[in-house]
Amino acid sequence: MQKIDIHTHILPKDIPDWKGQFGYGGFIRLDHYRPCCARMLRDDGKSFRDIEENCWSPHRRIEEMDEAGIGLQVLSTVPVMFSYWAKPTDATEVARYLNDDIAEAVGEFPLRFAGLGTVPLQDTDAAIRELERCRASGLLGVQIGTNVNQLNLGEDRFFEFFKACEELGMAVFVHPWEMMGEQDMRKYWLPWLVGMPAETSRAICSLIFSGTLEKLPNLRICFAHGGGSFPSTVGRIDHGFDVRPDLCAIDNQVKPSSYFGRIYFDSLVHEPKMLEYLISIAGADHVALGSDYPFPLGEAKPGEMIESMGLDESTKELLLRGAALRWLGADESGLWFAN
Amino acid sequence: MQKIDIHTHILPKDIPDWKGQFGYGGFIRLDHYRPCCARMLRDDGKSFRDIEENCWSPHRRIEEMDEAGIGLQVLSTVPVMFSYWAKPTDATEVARYLNDDIAEAVGEFPLRFAGLGTVPLQDTDAAIRELERCRASGLLGVQIGTNVNQLNLGEDRFFEFFKACEELGMAVFVHPWEMMGEQDMRKYWLPWLVGMPAETSRAICSLIFSGTLEKLPNLRICFAHGGGSFPSTVGRIDHGFDVRPDLCAIDNQVKPSSYFGRIYFDSLVHEPKMLEYLISIAGADHVALGSDYPFPLGEAKPGEMIESMGLDESTKELLLRGAALRWLGADESGLWFAN
Numbered sequence: 001m002q003k004i005d006i007h008t009h010i011l012p013k014d015i016p017d018w019k020g021q022f023g024y025g026g027f028i029r030l031d032h033y034r035p036c037c038a039r040m041l042r043d044d045g046k047s048f049r050d051i052e053e054n055c056w057s058p059h060r061r062i063e064e065m066d067e068a069g070i071g072l073q074v075l076s077t078v079p080v081m082f083s084y085w086a087k088p089t090d091a092t093e094v095a096r097y098l099n100d101d102i103a104e105a106v107g108e109f110p111l112r113f114a115g116l117g118t119v120p121l122q123d124t125d126a127a128i129r130e131l132e133r134c135r136a137s138g139l140l141g142v143q144i145g146t147n148v149n150q151l152n153l154g155e156d157r158f159f160e161f162f163k164a165c166e167e168l169g170m171a172v173f174v175h176p177w178e179m180m181g182e183q184d185m186r187k188y189w190l191p192w193l194v195g196m197p198a199e200t201s202r203a204i205c206s207l208i209f210s211g212t213l214e215k216l217p218n219l220r221i222c223f224a225h226g227g228g229s230f231p232s233t234v235g236r237i238d239h240g241f242d243v244r245p246d247l248c249a250i251d252n253q254v255k256p257s258s259y260f261g262r263i264y265f266d267s268l269v270h271e272p273k274m275l276e277y278l279i280s281i282a283g284a285d286h287v288a289l290g291s292d293y294p295f296p297l298g299e300a301k302p303g304e305m306i307e308s309m310g311l312d313e314s315t316k317e318l319l320l321r322g323a324a325l326r327w328l329g330a331d332e333s334g335l336w337f338a339n
Numbered sequence: 340m341q342k343i344d345i346h347t348h349i350l351p352k353d354i355p356d357w358k359g360q361f362g363y364g365g366f367i368r369l370d371h372y373r374p375c376c377a378r379m380l381r382d383d384g385k386s387f388r389d390i391e392e393n394c395w396s397p398h399r400r401i402e403e404m405d406e407a408g409i410g411l412q413v414l415s416t417v418p419v420m421f422s423y424w425a426k427p428t429d430a431t432e433v434a435r436y437l438n439d440d441i442a443e444a445v446g447e448f449p450l451r452f453a454g455l456g457t458v459p460l461q462d463t464d465a466a467i468r469e470l471e472r473c474r475a476s477g478l479l480g481v482q483i484g485t486n487v488n489q490l491n492l493g494e495d496r497f498f499e500f501f502k503a504c505e506e507l508g509m510a511v512f513v514h515p516w517e518m519m520g521e522q523d524m525r526k527y528w529l530p531w532l533v534g535m536p537a538e539t540s541r542a543i544c545s546l547i548f549s550g551t552l553e554k555l556p557n558l559r560i561c562f563a564h565g566g567g568s569f570p571s572t573v574g575r576i577d578h579g580f581d582v583r584p585d586l587c588a589i590d591n592q593v594k595p596s597s598y599f600g601r602i603y604f605d606s607l608v609h610e611p612k613m614l615e616y617l618i619s620i621a622g623a624d625h626v627a628l629g630s631d632y633p634f635p636l637g638e639a640k641p642g643e644m645i646e647s648m649g650l651d652e653s654t655k656e657l658l659l660r661g662a663a664l665r666w667l668g669a670d671e672s673g674l675w676f677a678n
C-alpha cells in the first residue's frame with residue numbers, strides 16, 4: 001500500500017522581494033546560504049526558521065518519500081506565508097506565486113503530489129477567485145489559517161468562501177497560525193505547543209457554533225494536529241452547549257460532537273493512546289496520516305506511529321490512505337495519482 | 340465510601356463595597372435580588388453570572404452533598420475573585436476576607452469541608468504571608484490562577500511562593516482564568532470552552548519547562564479540568580522538547596511527560612474515554628474527583644461519570660477519594676475529616 005501524507009509543507013525555492021515590490025514589509029524571504037540549506041527570514045532581517053532542500057525541491061522530497069514508503073504527499077504552503085495581514089491585491093499576488101509553484105510540482109509529478117492552494121482570505125471575493133484559479137490549475141483544495149487577522153472562521157464574511165469550496169468540491173485543510181496568547185508565552189516554544197492546539201479548537205468551534213458546517217453538509221474539511229485540543233475537550237464543549245444554550249446554541253442547535261464522522265483530522269498527535277482516542281471518537285475513515293513534513297515538530301518517519309500500534313488492517317488502510325482519499329474527494333478507481 | 344470533591348467554589352454571602360473602600364473599580368459584588376438567588380455583578384454594574392444559595396450557604400451545600408453522596412468538599416473561591424490586577428494591599432484584604440469565610444465554613448463543619456485559600460500573587464511576599472495565614476487558620480492549600488496578569492507561573496518571581504507551599508505542606512490547585520484569546524472569541528462561550536483548557540496547559544508547561552516542578556519535588560500541585568489540553572497534547576509537547584531543546588530545554592532538561600505520576604488532575608473532562616486516557620497517562624492515584632460545583636459547566640451529579648464507567652473498585656476508590664487524600668497530604672488514619 002502506498003501511504004498518503006496529507007500534511008506536508010513546501011515553499012518555492014526562490015521568493016520574490018515582496019517588500020521592495022509592495023512598498024511595505026512583513027513578508028518572508030529565503031537566504032540560500034548553503035547549497036542544501038536556507039534561512040527563512042522575516043524581511044526585517046530576523047530569522048524565522050532554518051530549512052533544508054526537502055522544503056523546496058520536489059526531487060529531494062520524492063527521495064525521502066520513497067525511503068518512508070509514502071506514495072503521495074499533499075502539498076501546502078508554510079502558514080507564515082498566508083499573508084492575510086497584507087493588502088488584498090498583494091496577498092493575491094503572493095498566493096498566486098505560491099500556488100503556481102505547488103501546481104508546477106503537481107504537474108511534474110502527478111503520481112506523487114497533490115496540492116492545496118492558499119487564498120487571500122482577508123478579501124472573500126479575491127479568495128474565491130483564487131480558489132477557482134487553484135481548481136483550474138489542478139489543485140484539490142486549499143489550506144487556510146485558524147483565524148484571519150484574529151477574526152474567527154465562523155464569521156459571516158467567510159461563509160461565501162466555504163460555500164464556494166463546497167460547490168467546487170475543493171477540500172479545506174485548516175492549519176493553526178498567529179496563535180492566541182503568543183505575546184504572553186514567548187519562552188519554551190509555547191505558541192507552538194500550547195497555542196496551536198487551542199487555535200485549532202477555536203476554528204472547529206467557530207465553524208460549528210456559527211452554523212457554517214451545518215449549512216454546508218458536503219464541505220470536506222480537515223483539521224491539523226489531530227484537531228488540536230478539540231477532540232480531547234469535546235466533552236466539555238458538548239456540556240457547555242447543553243447547559244448554556246443561551247451562549248452556545250444561538251446560531252446552531254446541533255450538538256458539537258455530532259460533527260464527528262463529518263469532519264476530518266490528520267493523525268499528528270504523537271501519542272498512540274491519544275490517537276486511539278481520536279480514532280474512537282472521530283472514526284478511522286476521518287483520520288488521515290499527516291506528518292508536518294519536513295518540519296521537526298512533525299513525525300520524522302511518516303506513518304511510523306500508526307504502523308506500530310497493532311491496528312487491524314482495515315483501520316490501518318483507512319488511516320494511511322482511505323481517509324485521505326475520502327477527504328480529497330478521490331477514489332481508488334478513478335485515481336489520477338493511482339499507485 | 341464517602342466521596343471527596345476537590346473542585347468546588349464558594350463565595351461569602353455578602354461582599355464588601357471594595358470599589359468604595361479602595362477608590363477604584365474592577366471588583367465583584369453580589370446583588371441578592373431574591374432569597375435564594377444572587378447576581379454576581381462587576382462593579383461597573385455589568386452582570387457576570389447568576390448564582391444560587393448553594394454558592395454561599397454551607398448548609399445548603401451539605402444538603403446537596405448528602406444527596407450526591409459527597410462526604411467532603413474542598414472549597415475554593417471563584418477565580419474571578421483572584422484580584423491579581425488590584426493593588427497588593429487591597430488584593431491582600433480581598434484574599435483575607437474570602438479566606439476567613441472559607442475558614443469559617445471549615446471550622447463549623449470540619450467533617451464536611453476542607454479549604455483552599457486565595458493569595459495576592461501580584462506580590463510574592465504578600466502571597467507568602469497570606470499563605471502562612473491560611474495554614475494557621477486550618478486551610479490545607481491554596482487555589483491560584485493559570486497566569487498572574489498574563490505572567491506565567493514559571494517566572495522567577497513566583498518561585499519563592501511555590502517553595503513556601505512545598506515547605507509548609509500546602510496543596511496547590513491551579514484554575515484557569517483571564518483566558519488567552521478571550522478578546523478575539525467573545526461569542527459562543529469560547530473563552531470557557533477553548534481558552535480555559537489552553538490556559539491550564541500553559542500553566543503546566545510553564546511550571547515544567549521553567550524547572551519549578553523539578554526544583555520542588557515535594558510540591559503537591561493539582562490542575563483543574565483534567566489538566567485542560569496538556570494531557571491530550573503531551574505527545575506534541577514531548578516531541579517539541581525532543582526536537583527543539585534549544586527552545587524548550589533551556590531551563591529544565593527533564594522530559595515533560597516525566598511529571599505524570601507527580602502532578603495531580605481533577606477528573607472533570609466530561610467524557611469517559613477521555614477520562615480513561617487521563618487515568619492511563621497520569622495514574623488513578625493522581626486523578627481526583629472534581630465537579631466545579633455549583634456551576635453549570637461542572638458535573639451536575641459529582642462522581643456520576645466515574646461511577647458509571649465500570650472501573651475496578653481500587654481505581655474507583657482512588658478517583659473518588661484516595662487521590663484527593665494524597666494531594667491534600669492527608670491519610671485515612673489521621674484524618675481530621677474522617678467519615
